Amino acid sequence: MAKKALLVGINDYQGISDLRGCINDVTNMRDILKTYHGFTNEDIRVLVDKRATKANILQRLRLMVDEATAGDYLVFHFSGHGSQIRDRDGDELRDHMDELICPWDMNWDNGFITDDMLYEIFSPLKKSIMLEVFLDCCHSGTGLRDIGLGRPPELGPENPTMGRFLPPPMDITCRSEGEEDVLKETRKMFRKNNNPSNQVLWSGCMSHQTSADAYIKGSYNGAFTYYFCMHVRKADGRLSRRGLLKRIRNSLRHNQYSQIPQLESAANIKKMKALTLKEKP
Secondary structure (H helix, E strand, O other), X not given: OOEEEEEEEOOOOOOOOOOOOHHHHHHHHHHHHHHHOOOOHHHEEEEEHHHOOHHHHHHHHHHHHHOOOOOOEEEEEEEOOEEEEEEEEOOEEEEEEEEEEOOOXXXXXXXXEEHHXXXXXXXXXXXXXXXXXXXXXXXXXXXXXXXXXOOOOOOOOOOOOEEOEOOOOHHHHHHHOOOOOOOEOOOOOOOHHHOOOOEEEEEOOOOOOOOEEEEEOOEEEEHHHHHHHHHHHHXXXXXXXXXXXXXXXXXXXXXXXXXXXXXXXXXXXHOOEOOOOOOOO
């Protein structure tokens, strides 16, 4: 049985707006994996800033999946920009929105990673291999209007909270203008109709919200990743996924963040400890 993780964090983007807390997210999650869940340096691959290209991310994910054997446990954590676009098949517009994550070399001419690409990589995994995915990014811009709802008291006025959503350019935005409410929902990475019993997806916010890139207690962090790691430490790694989700949501709400993290998995997996194989807490 092996444990493998790929942690990706991008603050310094090429050609698009930068973020500030993504590298801290990577180091924070890396410490959690090593301290509470038995990962070693050799088990964890890290890609940050200019090394986190589309090609490198996809190559590392494919390698991690291809080398996995029965009983292995895999983790993928991404902190950076996310977005959402209406897909185009030739001259025809498709009836759904594609969620995507933005690599360092992000561009709108196929220089992004869609949920379909992640599904193609992860779908061959056998049921005996566990996969847990963390996406601390945004897939919808509508939540940007909620940024002014409030900030944690430790947030100074010179350090405003940023959203991790990258708005598409006007020509791509026009594809869905006026049809946003009738387009099919996204979240296709694990194909809900398959209801996989070996895959877990954590999202930093609901699909219509924004994940905060925030200044918390003296440093920049993704708000979701910060409170995830904080509560793992407080419970010494013993919380179930469901219990952990509840505490993270309570902390975000208490500190006036409008985002509501999501957890997608089979019901029995939610009752088991986070960041572990299929075992009861």
